[in-house]
Amino acid sequence: xxxxxxxxxxxxxxxxxxxxxxxxxxxxxxxxxxxxxxxxxxxxxxxxxxxxxxxxxxxxxxxxxxxxxxxxxxxxxxxxxxxxxxxxxxxxxxxxxxxxxxxxxxxxxxxxxxxxxxxxxxxxxxxxxxxxxxxxxxxxxxxxxxxxxxxxxxxxxxxxxxxxxxxxxxxxxxxxxxxxxxxxxxxxxxxxxxxxxxxxxxxxxxxxxxxxxxxxxxxxxxxxxxxxxxxxxxxxxxxxxxxxxxxxxxxxxxxxxxxxxxxxxxxxxxxxxxxxxxxxxxxxxxxxxxxxxxxx
Amino acid sequence: xxxxxxxxxxxxxxxxxxxxxxxxxxxxxxxxxxxxxxxxxxxxxxxxxxxxxxxxxxxxxxxxxxxxxxxxxxxxxxxxxxxxxxxxxxxxxxxxxxxxxxxxxxxxxxxxxxxxxxxxxxxxxxxxxxxxxxxxxxxxxxxxxxxxxxxxxxxxxxxxxxxxxxxxxxxxxxxxxxxxxxxxxxxxxxxxxxxxxxxxxxxxxxxxxxxxxxxxxxxxxxxxxxxxxxxxxxxxxxxxxxxxxxxxxxxxxxxxxxxxxxxxxxxxxxxxxxxxxxxxxxxxxxxxxxxxxxxxxxxxxxxxxxxxxxxxxxxxxxxxxxxxxxxxxxxxxxxxxxxxxxxxxxxxxxxxxxxxxxxxxxxxxxxxxxxx
Numbered sequence: 039x040x041x042x043x044x045x046x047x048x049x050x051x052x053x054x055x056x057x058x059x060x061x062x063x064x065x066x067x068x069x070x071x072x073x074x075x076x077x078x079x080x081x082x083x084x085x086x087x088x089x090x091x092x093x094x095x096x097x098x099x100x101x102x103x104x105x106x107x108x109x110x111x112x113x114x115x116x117x118x119x120x121x122x123x124x125x126x127x128x129x130x131x132x133x134x135x136x137x138x139x140x141x142x143x144x145x146x147x148x149x150x151x152x153x154x155x156x157x158x159x160x161x162x163x164x165x166x167x168x169x170x171x172x173x174x175x176x177x178x179x180x181x182x183x184x185x186x187x188x189x190x191x192x193x194x195x196x197x198x199x200x201x202x203x204x205x206x207x208x209x210x211x212x213x214x215x216x217x218x219x220x221x222x223x224x225x226x227x228x229x230x231x232x233x234x235x236x237x238x239x240x241x242x243x244x245x246x247x248x249x250x251x252x253x254x255x256x257x258x259x260x261x262x263x264x265x266x267x268x269x270x271x272x273x274x275x276x277x278x279x280x281x282x283x284x285x286x287x288x289x290x291x292x293x294x295x296x297x298x299x300x301x302x303x304x305x306x307x308x309x310x311x312x313x314x315x316x317x318x319x320x321x322x323x324x325x326x327x328x329x330x331x332x333x334x
Numbered sequence: 335x336x337x338x339x340x341x342x343x344x345x346x347x348x349x350x351x352x353x354x355x356x357x358x359x360x361x362x363x364x365x366x367x368x369x370x371x372x373x374x375x376x377x378x379x380x381x382x383x384x385x386x387x388x389x390x391x392x393x394x395x396x397x398x399x400x401x402x403x404x405x406x407x408x409x410x411x412x413x414x415x416x417x418x419x420x421x422x423x424x425x426x427x428x429x430x431x432x433x434x435x436x437x438x439x440x441x442x443x444x445x446x447x448x449x450x451x452x453x454x455x456x457x458x459x460x461x462x463x464x465x466x467x468x469x470x471x472x473x474x475x476x477x478x479x480x481x482x483x484x485x486x487x488x489x490x491x492x493x494x495x496x497x498x499x500x501x502x503x504x505x506x507x508x509x510x511x512x513x514x515x516x517x518x519x520x521x522x523x524x525x526x527x528x529x530x531x532x533x534x535x536x537x538x539x540x541x542x543x544x545x546x547x548x549x550x551x552x553x554x555x556x557x558x559x560x561x562x563x564x565x566x567x568x569x570x571x572x573x574x575x576x577x578x579x580x581x582x583x584x585x586x587x588x589x590x591x592x593x594x595x596x597x598x599x600x601x602x603x604x605x606x607x608x609x610x611x612x613x614x615x616x617x618x619x620x621x622x623x624x625x626x627x628x629x630x631x632x633x634x635x636x637x638x639x640x641x642x643x644x645x646x647x648x649x650x651x652x653x654x655x656x657x658x659x660x661x662x663x664x665x666x667x668x669x670x671x672x673x674x675x676x677x678x679x680x681x682x683x684x685x686x687x688x689x690x691x692x693x694x695x696x697x698x699x700x701x702x703x704x705x706x
Binding site: 163 | 471473474476477478479541543544547568569571577578579580581584599625626631632633634637638645647
């Protein structure tokens with residue numbers, strides 16, 4: 039008997055009906071204050087420590103981050119932040135999280151979606167979840183947005199964004215298959231397009247060494263101004279480019295039809311394209327106003 | 335939240351418990367004895383029960399469906415609770431586990447089939463090993479997800495096959511309410527599972543560079559979950575797991591043990607098989623859990639009105655407390671041995687005086703943490 043089909047057959051008729059969302063939300067596990075980690079593996083201690091030290095330093099002094107439109111991030115209910123992505127060890131995600139924590143009137147923790155790769159790589163697997171990253175699985179995004187009503191950050195470009203070379207900077211890659219739009223619609227969450235400039239120049243990639251990628255088993259093995267020359271910590275050797283983050287007007291997926299419309303592939307694709315175009319346009323706008331890469 | 339309560343099933347009166355000599359079968363039969371509206375509790379197994387039972391009738395029978403069917407019909411069983419699934423590959427040889435999990439399940443299902451069968455409820459205790467543990471798993475499995483990857487070990491394959499057989503049975507027999515409970519890894523002072531064994535070691539082996547998220551359920555909660563399924567109308571598949579998913583490092587810390595990251599991240603399988611010889615008995619199906627962990631969404635079963643007595647954290651703490659007390663309490667518990675003649679005398683002899691049926695079991699007593 040093929041084992042793979044067992045699940046589908048079992049899922050056929052046997053599943054009990056789910057109660058309405060409000061009831062299911064109430065049934066979420068209560069928070070136990072004695073715990074060091076939450077159910078996703080996030081550690082307030084590790085996350086807080088990073089926030090106070092490394093992220094604080096980079097946010098305030100190194101990248102001198104400027105934030106626009108932080109009010110576009112909803113202060114309650116689930117919302118999906120969609121951003122462009124760049125840099126060998128991308129600094130954009132922690133900066134967006136920090137921007138919300140610093141500037142937003144109702145700061146909420148941001149769940150950063152990362153590749154499944156990190157769960158399988160020793161070391162990363164321990165650290166990454168503790169800093170508030172979750173694997174980019176549609177079910178994870180759905181639970182966070184719909185059941186837990188939290189903020190989630192996705193990079194639809196994924197690895198294609200971070201591995202692109204310096205000469206391709208600020209050219210958005212393909213936005214996957216629009217899975218993020220589908221997830222937001224299913225969860226009836228708002229989508230907040232987000233643009234980041236500075237990340238590309240702070241950690242430029244000049245080339246890739248495929249042999250080393252194979253040997254180390256990493257996602258890619260880039261050549262940056264400091265990596266691999268300074269060893270693993272060379273990954274943190276960011277250049278002091280000026281960071282600017284712009285949160286755009288949120289898109290309400292409920293108005294577009296919510297969960298039912300998520301089945302409409304054409305609508306999903308169109309929306310994904312529109313969001314991509316919007317981010318690209320705003321990136322161009324931000325770049326055209328930037329006088330200096332380093333001073334802003 | 336009384337509004338959530340699934341409708342009560344008052345027709346559960348004559349119960350057949352399979353796997354009476356297993357931990358779960360024995361515990362469940364003990365628990366059922368204290369409910370007065372249960373008229374008959376029949377337990378079947380190939381071995382004698384190892385728990386003291388008051389009114390449960392033990393029938394020694396192999397997994398032959400014709401014999402089981404005769405028992406089911408003769409005793410007019412309305413509810414079958416199948417607790418016999420082997421969910422730890424170290425507890426039984428692969429061939430025996432397969433025989434029990436796949437062939438045994440099919441035989442029991444066959445014994446309940448038929449338009450004139452008195453059975454109207456079938457409860458199957460399964461395991462969250464059903465879902466496996468892989469790199470690209472969701473953080474919380476829900477019941478409808480199925481298994482994203484093919485089974486890695488023989489045991490997982492057997493569990494999938496057994497559930498498949500139960501699903502087919504449910505489809506063919508509309509008049510039977512089929513409940514499948516997928517239990518997470520169980521912890522508790524009494525039960526013997528892969529993780530209770532690991533946490534009893536002075537240092538707990540971990541895979542270097544990994545700190546998996548794990549979710550447990552307390553042994554009492556599993557018994558209560560089976561009871562809950564028996565007394566409520568709740569057909570379908572449910573995850574049974576306590577609230578809270580903890581990192582292994584946190585679990586080890588709560589248990590007062592030392593983390594021992596000696597399993598290499600590459601070639602973990604080979605390393606564990608050699609460790610097994612040294613006494614670190616880690617079953618193959620748990621190896622991947624030590625790397626990737628597993629969490630499940632437990633809300634569906636809660637929405638039928640079930641309340642867990644322990645969170646994952648509390649289950650770990652409870653076990654830790656028991657382990658600290660164990661050296662002090664050693665030898666004070668007496669071992670129960672089934673003696674057929676004595677049991678039959680106590681049950682059937684007119685000379686035995688019975689004042690209150692079910693005086694020893696008792697729901698209230700059963701709700702208290704057991705063990706010492």
